[in-house]
Amino acid sequence: MNEIIYTTLTTTDYQLPVYVTGVGHWDHQEGIRRPEGFPDYQWTQVVSGEGELIIEQERFLVKQGDGFLLPPRLTHSYHAVKEPWEAYWFTYDGPLAESLNQLAGLTRPGIYTINDSRPVLEMMSDMLRLMREKEPGLGMLGSKQIYGVLLGLRQQLAEGSLATQQMNERLHPVLRYIEANLHRPITLPELAELLHVTPQHLCLLFKKTFKLRPMEYVNKERINKGKELLIRGGGMKLYEIARQVGFENPTYFNTLFKAYVGCTPGEFKQMHGFK
Numbered sequence: 276m277n278e279i280i281y282t283t284l285t286t287t288d289y290q291l292p293v294y295v296t297g298v299g300h301w302d303h304q305e306g307i308r309r310p311e312g313f314p315d316y317q318w319t320q321v322v323s324g325e326g327e328l329i330i331e332q333e334r335f336l337v338k339q340g341d342g343f344l345l346p347p348r349l350t351h352s353y354h355a356v357k358e359p360w361e362a363y364w365f366t367y368d369g370p371l372a373e374s375l376n377q378l379a380g381l382t383r384p385g386i387y388t389i390n391d392s393r394p395v396l397e398m399m400s401d402m403l404r405l406m407r408e409k410e411p412g413l414g415m416l417g418s419k420q421i422y423g424v425l426l427g428l429r430q431q432l433a434e435g436s437l438a439t440q441q442m443n444e445r446l447h448p449v450l451r452y453i454e455a456n457l458h459r460p461i462t463l464p465e466l467a468e469l470l471h472v473t474p475q476h477l478c479l480l481f482k483k484t485f486k487l488r489p490m491e492y493v494n495k496e497r498i499n500k501g502k503e504l505l506i507r508g509g510g511m512k513l514y515e516i517a518r519q520v521g522f523e524n525p526t527y528f529n530t531l532f533k534a535y536v537g538c539t540p541g542e543f544k545q546m547h548g549f550k
Contacts, residue, residue: 277301280406288414293369295417298403304362306354315366316376317345318424319353320395324360328353330384340392342428344381351384363399367421379425380432390431398424445470446484449477453493457500457520461493497521498535501528505544513540 279299288294296315304319304326320342328335328343329352337343337353345351347368381387389395402420410416448469453461466489467477481489497520504516511519517528532540 277303278403278407280403282406282413282417284414288418289369291369291414291418292371293367293375293418293421294414295402295406295421296366296368298363298365298399298406300361300363300400300403302361303359304353304355306352308352310350312348312350313345313366314347315368316347316372317364317366318381318428319343319345319362319364320389320392320399322361322363322392322396324355325357326353326355326360326362328386333385335386337386340389342387342389342392342395344376344384344387346384349384363396363403365399365402365421365424369418375422375425379429381425381428387428387432389428392431395424395427395431398427446480449489453496457493457497458518459521461490461521463489494531495535498532501532501540502536502543505540506547516540 277300279297281297282295284294284296303324321337321339323339325339326337328337330345331350335343336356343353376382398420402417402424405416405420406413449466452466452469463474463477467474470477470480472480478488481487481492485492487495500520501516504511504519508516513529514525517523517525520528522528522531529539532543536543538546
């Protein structure tokens with residue numbers, strides 16, 4: 276059935292990183308024309324049929340299983356070309372809405388091809404049910420639902436998802452090697468040799484996959500291992516932990532730890548109830 280629900284947000288809700296402003300479902304999506312755009316972000320997920328989306332003179336065909344993103348105040352219109360054009364949609368905003376979009380892979384307005392739309396549609400249906408029932412703490416619950424949908428989209432977006440998976444598989448021997456050798460010095464050439472590529476090409480692979488250079492990744496893994504030893508190390512001294520994760524100089528370990536974590540190793544232990 277056709278259904279549309281707009282949420283009444285509290286002052287506290289507006290302080291959330293992201294919040295739902297509306298949600299709905301159309302058995303057949305009627306034509307929409309918005310010369311001034313819409314005040315919030317909108318995600319629409321198509322269940323069946325086909326439609327045409329027009330964003331500032333550019334036309335897109337929206338097929339069954341596709342979704343489309345519309346940022347605030349962007350001139351757009353859309354209408355069915357193959358009926359019934361069934362769709363779920365929700366609108367949202369918040370101080371971190373744009374950052375969460377980027378995290379989900381929604382980097383531009385327009386059409387996105389979804390590998391499997393069923394998990395996303397299920398979460399959107401749950402969101403609609405939640406808003407319909409007007410449960411206590413609706414704003415917080417709606418924010419949680421948006422996180423779930425956006426993370427679900429990140430997993431299901433066809434664009435780049437297969438390439439990312441293949442990249443992770445290719446780098447797997449290197450990642451396992453790093454994990455097994457954190458206790459000793461590791462060089463860029465030896466990592467590159469594992470894949471029979473140049474150090475420059477390995478840097479490119481890491482940049483595409485992790486947005487980090489290989490040795491930045493190594494240092495992050497050393498620090499993460501150091502955090503584990505600080506908590507579970509059974510009273511190990513700082514210099515012992517530093518050596519265990521590949522730092523001969525405990526002062527450098529201390530400096531790098533603070534740069535990555537935001538506190539010293541000693542402060543980190545205190546935060547977790549250890550002296």
